[in-house]
Amino acid sequence: MINNVVLVGRLTRDPELRYTPQNKAVATFTLAVNRNFKNQNGEREADFINCILWHQPAENLANWSQKGTLIGVTGRIQTRNYENQQGQRVYVTEVIANNFQILESRNSQQGGQPQNQGNYGNQGNFQNGNNQGYQSQYDNQQQAPNFGREPQQGSFFHGQTTNPVDISDDDLPF
Known part of the structure:
Protein backbone atom coordinates (compact mmCIF):
# COMPACT_ATOMS: atom_id res chain seq x y z
CA MET A 1 0.00 0.00 0.00
CA VAL A 6 3.15 16.15 -1.37
CA LEU A 7 1.68 19.65 -0.92
CA VAL A 8 2.84 23.16 -1.74
CA GLY A 9 0.84 26.01 -0.29
CA ARG A 10 0.72 28.99 2.02
CA LEU A 11 0.08 28.92 5.76
CA THR A 12 -3.36 30.37 6.53
CA ARG A 13 -2.26 31.35 10.06
CA ASP A 14 0.80 31.03 12.28
CA PRO A 15 1.47 27.37 13.19
CA GLU A 16 0.04 26.46 16.59
CA LEU A 17 2.75 24.77 18.67
CA ARG A 18 1.73 22.68 21.70
CA TYR A 19 3.32 19.98 23.82
CA THR A 20 1.89 16.61 24.87
CA PRO A 21 2.02 15.51 28.53
CA GLN A 22 5.13 13.50 27.52
CA ASN A 23 6.71 16.82 26.38
CA LYS A 24 6.57 16.00 22.64
CA ALA A 25 6.14 19.02 20.36
CA VAL A 26 3.21 19.03 17.94
CA ALA A 27 2.35 21.80 15.48
CA THR A 28 -1.01 22.10 13.77
CA PHE A 29 -1.45 24.30 10.73
CA THR A 30 -3.59 24.74 7.64
CA LEU A 31 -2.21 25.02 4.11
CA ALA A 32 -4.06 26.88 1.36
CA VAL A 33 -3.29 24.95 -1.83
CA ASN A 34 -4.45 26.40 -5.15
CA ARG A 35 -6.31 24.14 -7.54
CA ASN A 36 -4.92 23.64 -11.06
CA PHE A 37 -8.07 24.93 -12.75
CA LYS A 38 -10.43 27.89 -12.54
CA ASN A 39 -14.13 27.84 -11.69
CA GLN A 40 -16.97 29.00 -13.97
CA ASN A 41 -16.31 32.64 -13.02
CA GLY A 42 -12.66 32.36 -14.08
CA GLU A 43 -11.40 32.47 -10.49
CA ARG A 44 -8.86 30.08 -9.02
CA GLU A 45 -10.11 28.23 -5.95
CA ALA A 46 -8.04 26.76 -3.12
CA ASP A 47 -8.31 23.80 -0.79
CA PHE A 48 -7.57 24.34 2.89
CA ILE A 49 -5.79 21.26 4.20
CA ASN A 50 -5.25 20.59 7.91
CA CYS A 51 -1.76 19.29 8.76
CA ILE A 52 0.05 18.00 11.83
CA LEU A 53 3.82 17.96 12.38
CA TRP A 54 5.61 16.34 15.32
CA HIS A 55 8.86 16.65 17.34
CA GLN A 56 11.76 18.97 16.39
CA PRO A 57 10.37 19.81 12.92
CA ALA A 58 7.22 21.11 14.66
CA GLU A 59 9.32 23.51 16.73
CA ASN A 60 11.29 24.54 13.64
CA LEU A 61 8.10 25.28 11.70
CA ALA A 62 6.77 27.42 14.55
CA ASN A 63 10.07 29.32 14.85
CA TRP A 64 10.82 29.88 11.15
CA SER A 65 7.43 30.42 9.52
CA GLN A 66 4.36 32.59 9.88
CA LYS A 67 1.01 33.23 8.25
CA GLY A 68 1.47 33.49 4.47
CA THR A 69 4.74 31.55 4.28
CA LEU A 70 5.03 29.33 1.19
CA ILE A 71 6.04 25.84 2.26
CA GLY A 72 6.26 22.35 0.81
CA VAL A 73 5.11 19.40 2.91
CA THR A 74 5.49 15.66 2.49
CA GLY A 75 3.62 13.15 4.60
CA ARG A 76 0.63 10.84 4.66
CA ILE A 77 -3.15 11.14 4.88
CA GLN A 78 -4.78 9.97 8.08
CA THR A 79 -8.47 9.65 8.87
CA ARG A 80 -9.79 9.45 12.42
CA ASN A 81 -13.23 9.70 13.99
CA TYR A 82 -14.79 10.53 17.30
CA GLU A 83 -18.21 11.05 18.85
CA ASN A 84 -19.11 14.69 19.56
CA GLN A 85 -21.23 16.00 22.46
CA GLN A 86 -24.44 15.48 20.49
CA GLY A 87 -23.60 11.79 20.03
CA GLN A 88 -22.81 12.16 16.30
CA ARG A 89 -19.85 10.42 14.67
CA VAL A 90 -17.41 13.03 13.28
CA TYR A 91 -14.74 12.05 10.71
CA VAL A 92 -11.54 14.07 10.36
CA THR A 93 -9.05 13.74 7.50
CA GLU A 94 -5.67 15.41 7.88
CA VAL A 95 -2.09 15.20 6.63
CA ILE A 96 0.51 13.90 9.07
CA ALA A 97 3.62 15.66 7.81
CA ASN A 98 7.00 13.94 7.90
CA ASN A 99 8.95 17.00 6.82
CA PHE A 100 8.58 20.44 5.35
CA GLN A 101 10.62 22.97 3.42
CA ILE A 102 10.29 26.74 3.34
CA LEU A 103 10.11 27.69 -0.34
CA GLU A 104 10.76 31.43 -0.20
CA SER A 105 13.11 33.80 1.52
CA ARG A 106 12.18 35.87 4.54
CA ASN A 107 12.75 39.07 2.51
CA SER A 108 10.10 38.10 -0.04
CA GLN A 109 7.70 37.19 2.78
CA GLN A 110 8.14 40.64 4.34
CA GLY A 111 7.75 42.60 1.11
CA GLY A 112 11.46 42.90 0.38
CA GLN A 113 12.76 41.78 -3.00
CA PRO A 114 10.31 40.28 -5.46
CA GLN A 115 10.38 36.51 -5.76
CA ASN A 116 12.59 34.84 -8.37
CA GLN A 117 14.97 37.80 -8.53
CA GLY A 118 18.09 36.00 -7.32
CA ASN A 119 17.37 36.15 -3.58
CA TYR A 120 17.89 32.58 -2.41
CA GLY A 121 18.73 33.09 1.28
CA ASN A 122 17.05 31.51 4.29
CA GLN A 123 15.45 28.44 2.77
CA GLY A 124 14.81 25.78 5.40
CA ASN A 125 14.78 22.02 5.07
CA PHE A 126 13.50 20.22 8.15
CA GLN A 127 12.81 16.51 8.43
CA ASN A 128 11.60 14.11 11.11
CA GLY A 129 14.48 11.98 12.27
CA ASN A 130 16.97 14.53 10.94
CA ASN A 131 17.17 16.97 13.82
CA GLN A 132 20.03 18.96 12.40
CA GLY A 133 18.09 22.21 12.79
CA TYR A 134 17.88 24.96 10.24
CA GLN A 135 19.80 24.36 7.02
CA SER A 136 20.26 27.08 4.45
CA GLN A 137 20.79 25.61 1.03
CA TYR A 138 21.66 28.83 -0.79
CA ASP A 139 23.39 31.02 1.83
CA ASN A 140 25.84 33.60 0.51
CA GLN A 141 24.61 33.28 -3.08
CA GLN A 142 24.19 36.85 -4.22
CA GLN A 143 23.90 36.46 -7.98
CA ALA A 144 20.94 35.23 -9.98
CA PRO A 145 21.63 32.38 -12.41
CA ASN A 146 22.75 33.38 -15.92
CA PHE A 147 20.46 31.87 -18.52
CA GLY A 148 21.90 33.90 -21.40
CA ARG A 149 23.59 32.48 -24.47
CA GLU A 150 27.10 33.70 -23.67
CA PRO A 151 29.18 31.45 -21.37
CA GLN A 152 30.44 33.07 -18.19
CA GLN A 153 34.12 33.59 -17.61
CA GLY A 154 35.60 30.62 -15.77
CA SER A 155 32.99 28.19 -17.09
CA PHE A 156 33.91 25.13 -19.16
CA PHE A 157 32.54 26.66 -22.38
CA HIS A 158 34.11 30.13 -21.99
CA GLY A 159 36.43 30.89 -24.88
CA GLN A 160 35.16 28.02 -27.03
CA THR A 161 33.54 28.75 -30.34
CA THR A 162 30.04 27.39 -30.62
CA ASN A 163 28.78 26.33 -34.01
CA PRO A 164 25.07 26.19 -34.78
CA VAL A 165 23.62 22.72 -35.14
CA ASP A 166 22.68 21.86 -38.72
CA ILE A 167 19.39 19.93 -38.67
CA SER A 168 17.19 19.46 -41.67
CA ASP A 169 13.41 19.16 -41.50
CA ASP A 170 13.74 15.51 -42.56
CA ASP A 171 15.56 14.72 -39.30
CA LEU A 172 12.71 15.96 -37.10
CA PRO A 173 10.14 13.40 -35.91
CA PHE A 174 7.21 15.81 -36.21
Missing part, protein backbone atom coordinates in the same frame (compact mmCIF):
# COMPACT_ATOMS: atom_id res chain seq x y z
CA ILE A 2 1.12 3.56 -0.66
CA ASN A 3 -0.02 6.58 1.31
CA ASN A 4 2.14 9.51 0.27
CA VAL A 5 1.20 13.21 0.05
Whole structure:
Protein backbone atom coordinates (compact mmCIF):
# COMPACT_ATOMS: atom_id res chain seq x y z
CA MET A 1 0.00 0.00 0.00
CA ILE A 2 1.12 3.56 -0.66
CA ASN A 3 -0.02 6.58 1.31
CA ASN A 4 2.14 9.51 0.27
CA VAL A 5 1.20 13.21 0.05
CA VAL A 6 3.15 16.15 -1.37
CA LEU A 7 1.68 19.65 -0.92
CA VAL A 8 2.84 23.16 -1.74
CA GLY A 9 0.84 26.01 -0.29
CA ARG A 10 0.72 28.99 2.02
CA LEU A 11 0.08 28.92 5.76
CA THR A 12 -3.36 30.37 6.53
CA ARG A 13 -2.26 31.35 10.06
CA ASP A 14 0.80 31.03 12.28
CA PRO A 15 1.47 27.37 13.19
CA GLU A 16 0.04 26.46 16.59
CA LEU A 17 2.75 24.77 18.67
CA ARG A 18 1.73 22.68 21.70
CA TYR A 19 3.32 19.98 23.82
CA THR A 20 1.89 16.61 24.87
CA PRO A 21 2.02 15.51 28.53
CA GLN A 22 5.13 13.50 27.52
CA ASN A 23 6.71 16.82 26.38
CA LYS A 24 6.57 16.00 22.64
CA ALA A 25 6.14 19.02 20.36
CA VAL A 26 3.21 19.03 17.94
CA ALA A 27 2.35 21.80 15.48
CA THR A 28 -1.01 22.10 13.77
CA PHE A 29 -1.45 24.30 10.73
CA THR A 30 -3.59 24.74 7.64
CA LEU A 31 -2.21 25.02 4.11
CA ALA A 32 -4.06 26.88 1.36
CA VAL A 33 -3.29 24.95 -1.83
CA ASN A 34 -4.45 26.40 -5.15
CA ARG A 35 -6.31 24.14 -7.54
CA ASN A 36 -4.92 23.64 -11.06
CA PHE A 37 -8.07 24.93 -12.75
CA LYS A 38 -10.43 27.89 -12.54
CA ASN A 39 -14.13 27.84 -11.69
CA GLN A 40 -16.97 29.00 -13.97
CA ASN A 41 -16.31 32.64 -13.02
CA GLY A 42 -12.66 32.36 -14.08
CA GLU A 43 -11.40 32.47 -10.49
CA ARG A 44 -8.86 30.08 -9.02
CA GLU A 45 -10.11 28.23 -5.95
CA ALA A 46 -8.04 26.76 -3.12
CA ASP A 47 -8.31 23.80 -0.79
CA PHE A 48 -7.57 24.34 2.89
CA ILE A 49 -5.79 21.26 4.20
CA ASN A 50 -5.25 20.59 7.91
CA CYS A 51 -1.76 19.29 8.76
CA ILE A 52 0.05 18.00 11.83
CA LEU A 53 3.82 17.96 12.38
CA TRP A 54 5.61 16.34 15.32
CA HIS A 55 8.86 16.65 17.34
CA GLN A 56 11.76 18.97 16.39
CA PRO A 57 10.37 19.81 12.92
CA ALA A 58 7.22 21.11 14.66
CA GLU A 59 9.32 23.51 16.73
CA ASN A 60 11.29 24.54 13.64
CA LEU A 61 8.10 25.28 11.70
CA ALA A 62 6.77 27.42 14.55
CA ASN A 63 10.07 29.32 14.85
CA TRP A 64 10.82 29.88 11.15
CA SER A 65 7.43 30.42 9.52
CA GLN A 66 4.36 32.59 9.88
CA LYS A 67 1.01 33.23 8.25
CA GLY A 68 1.47 33.49 4.47
CA THR A 69 4.74 31.55 4.28
CA LEU A 70 5.03 29.33 1.19
CA ILE A 71 6.04 25.84 2.26
CA GLY A 72 6.26 22.35 0.81
CA VAL A 73 5.11 19.40 2.91
CA THR A 74 5.49 15.66 2.49
CA GLY A 75 3.62 13.15 4.60
CA ARG A 76 0.63 10.84 4.66
CA ILE A 77 -3.15 11.14 4.88
CA GLN A 78 -4.78 9.97 8.08
CA THR A 79 -8.47 9.65 8.87
CA ARG A 80 -9.79 9.45 12.42
CA ASN A 81 -13.23 9.70 13.99
CA TYR A 82 -14.79 10.53 17.30
CA GLU A 83 -18.21 11.05 18.85
CA ASN A 84 -19.11 14.69 19.56
CA GLN A 85 -21.23 16.00 22.46
CA GLN A 86 -24.44 15.48 20.49
CA GLY A 87 -23.60 11.79 20.03
CA GLN A 88 -22.81 12.16 16.30
CA ARG A 89 -19.85 10.42 14.67
CA VAL A 90 -17.41 13.03 13.28
CA TYR A 91 -14.74 12.05 10.71
CA VAL A 92 -11.54 14.07 10.36
CA THR A 93 -9.05 13.74 7.50
CA GLU A 94 -5.67 15.41 7.88
CA VAL A 95 -2.09 15.20 6.63
CA ILE A 96 0.51 13.90 9.07
CA ALA A 97 3.62 15.66 7.81
CA ASN A 98 7.00 13.94 7.90
CA ASN A 99 8.95 17.00 6.82
CA PHE A 100 8.58 20.44 5.35
CA GLN A 101 10.62 22.97 3.42
CA ILE A 102 10.29 26.74 3.34
CA LEU A 103 10.11 27.69 -0.34
CA GLU A 104 10.76 31.43 -0.20
CA SER A 105 13.11 33.80 1.52
CA ARG A 106 12.18 35.87 4.54
CA ASN A 107 12.75 39.07 2.51
CA SER A 108 10.10 38.10 -0.04
CA GLN A 109 7.70 37.19 2.78
CA GLN A 110 8.14 40.64 4.34
CA GLY A 111 7.75 42.60 1.11
CA GLY A 112 11.46 42.90 0.38
CA GLN A 113 12.76 41.78 -3.00
CA PRO A 114 10.31 40.28 -5.46
CA GLN A 115 10.38 36.51 -5.76
CA ASN A 116 12.59 34.84 -8.37
CA GLN A 117 14.97 37.80 -8.53
CA GLY A 118 18.09 36.00 -7.32
CA ASN A 119 17.37 36.15 -3.58
CA TYR A 120 17.89 32.58 -2.41
CA GLY A 121 18.73 33.09 1.28
CA ASN A 122 17.05 31.51 4.29
CA GLN A 123 15.45 28.44 2.77
CA GLY A 124 14.81 25.78 5.40
CA ASN A 125 14.78 22.02 5.07
CA PHE A 126 13.50 20.22 8.15
CA GLN A 127 12.81 16.51 8.43
CA ASN A 128 11.60 14.11 11.11
CA GLY A 129 14.48 11.98 12.27
CA ASN A 130 16.97 14.53 10.94
CA ASN A 131 17.17 16.97 13.82
CA GLN A 132 20.03 18.96 12.40
CA GLY A 133 18.09 22.21 12.79
CA TYR A 134 17.88 24.96 10.24
CA GLN A 135 19.80 24.36 7.02
CA SER A 136 20.26 27.08 4.45
CA GLN A 137 20.79 25.61 1.03
CA TYR A 138 21.66 28.83 -0.79
CA ASP A 139 23.39 31.02 1.83
CA ASN A 140 25.84 33.60 0.51
CA GLN A 141 24.61 33.28 -3.08
CA GLN A 142 24.19 36.85 -4.22
CA GLN A 143 23.90 36.46 -7.98
CA ALA A 144 20.94 35.23 -9.98
CA PRO A 145 21.63 32.38 -12.41
CA ASN A 146 22.75 33.38 -15.92
CA PHE A 147 20.46 31.87 -18.52
CA GLY A 148 21.90 33.90 -21.40
CA ARG A 149 23.59 32.48 -24.47
CA GLU A 150 27.10 33.70 -23.67
CA PRO A 151 29.18 31.45 -21.37
CA GLN A 152 30.44 33.07 -18.19
CA GLN A 153 34.12 33.59 -17.61
CA GLY A 154 35.60 30.62 -15.77
CA SER A 155 32.99 28.19 -17.09
CA PHE A 156 33.91 25.13 -19.16
CA PHE A 157 32.54 26.66 -22.38
CA HIS A 158 34.11 30.13 -21.99
CA GLY A 159 36.43 30.89 -24.88
CA GLN A 160 35.16 28.02 -27.03
CA THR A 161 33.54 28.75 -30.34
CA THR A 162 30.04 27.39 -30.62
CA ASN A 163 28.78 26.33 -34.01
CA PRO A 164 25.07 26.19 -34.78
CA VAL A 165 23.62 22.72 -35.14
CA ASP A 166 22.68 21.86 -38.72
CA ILE A 167 19.39 19.93 -38.67
CA SER A 168 17.19 19.46 -41.67
CA ASP A 169 13.41 19.16 -41.50
CA ASP A 170 13.74 15.51 -42.56
CA ASP A 171 15.56 14.72 -39.30
CA LEU A 172 12.71 15.96 -37.10
CA PRO A 173 10.14 13.40 -35.91
CA PHE A 174 7.21 15.81 -36.21
